[in-house]
Amino acid sequence: MNAPALKHLRTAIHRFLKLDDAEWDMLVPYTEERQLAKHELFAVEGKAAHEVGFMLEGNMRHYYTRDGEEKTTYFYFEGHFVSSYISCLTGKPSELTIEALTDCTLLVFKYKDLQKLYDLSHKWERFGRVLAEYLAIGLEERMVGLLMLSPEERYLQLLDSNKQKIIERIPQHYVSSYLGITPVSLSRIRARLLKK
Amino acid sequence: MNAPALKHLRTAIHRFLKLDDAEWDMLVPYTEERQLAKHELFAVEGKAAHEVGFMLEGNMRHYYTRDGEEKTTYFYFEGHFVSSYISCLTGKPSELTIEALTDCTLLVFKYKDLQKLYDLSHKWERFGRVLAEYLAIGLEERMVGLLMLSPEERYLQLLDSNKQKIIERIPQHYVSSYLGITPVSLSRIRARLLKK
DNA sequence: GGTATTTCTTATCTTAAGTTAACGTCCGCA
């Protein structure tokens, strides 16, 4: 077992709620470290997803496909959970694909093992609740941004976030589709902002 | 106690998970029926929210305010839960206002009472998880629609949903801001569609 | 190191949405 990796995960979980050692130990045997090479996939559209990952290193994106075009709607960074979570929850085929943008290191566990913990432990069930609540809060913020801000404002907001350095290293056409605009449009917005 | 109202709520909860009578009875004493007149508010921007409602009758909207302008981002219908849920979760002041669009009848309970149930009962904790997951799934769908569909497609999608009849009775400028466009724009889209 | 591919920018043209304003209709309320 990779102790620093597990410690990293435990710290991340503790941002949601504190687990005592016994509770934490329930998860450990189910975790497995995994490497993904750049461009490898963690979830594939059309296939039901069964796993949840925790990002130790690297970053990933997820995208939907429409009319043959990929629409990137989310990025994952170090310290985040990564999963086609809705597919895990519903058991239906994933509507999205998750791709490694760089070489990545993950801790992976199966969703059904997490469900076992939900069954066995009220505390883990609570973790599941708080995780879903956290997810919902993030999605709500994102949605409000899409409804209330212009593409330019959304881009500035993204740069303001603490992920600016990483964003700058992500291919721009992925960022543009995250913002809901075309790559050409983002390029123009950037040119406009430079002049100011 | 209003038995049909409670039955309606129980049925709605059972869509998430089944409660036995003892579990259900834990909630009942905390519920209270409430009438809201058209234009009355259920949550107010700037004030922390403490309540969760269940809609027995009528419909509501929630909106954010920006530059003095109201942006409607959600509608609530009969059989839905209504709450400034994020404010309840975080304890922070609500960023949104919830307004009755028609006279409404609600069953209301306090979020802190729900939290008590979370503490007392694994099963209720699970309800909280499933509710949050349901919320997240809905928000994800909404977000993907905003990113991948044109305003016209979003409007058609909204009409296709099972709420068409109700949507048609909601003032159009609320619908337009739900779609992320101006009232003028929605009016043009409608004119365009009529010609087809 | 050099070639091929991907990515980003720039330009042109088209299309649609934003803005503002005018007008008609409907509705609530005095």
Add this chain to the structure above:
DNA sequence: TGCGGACGTTAACTTAAGATAAGAAATACC
């Protein structure tokens, strides 16, 4: 019942984004 305000439509104009294409820059890969 009549007045005032809210709502929806239409029109004219402005602004910005989409589509397409071409070229430059960066990157990947042999």
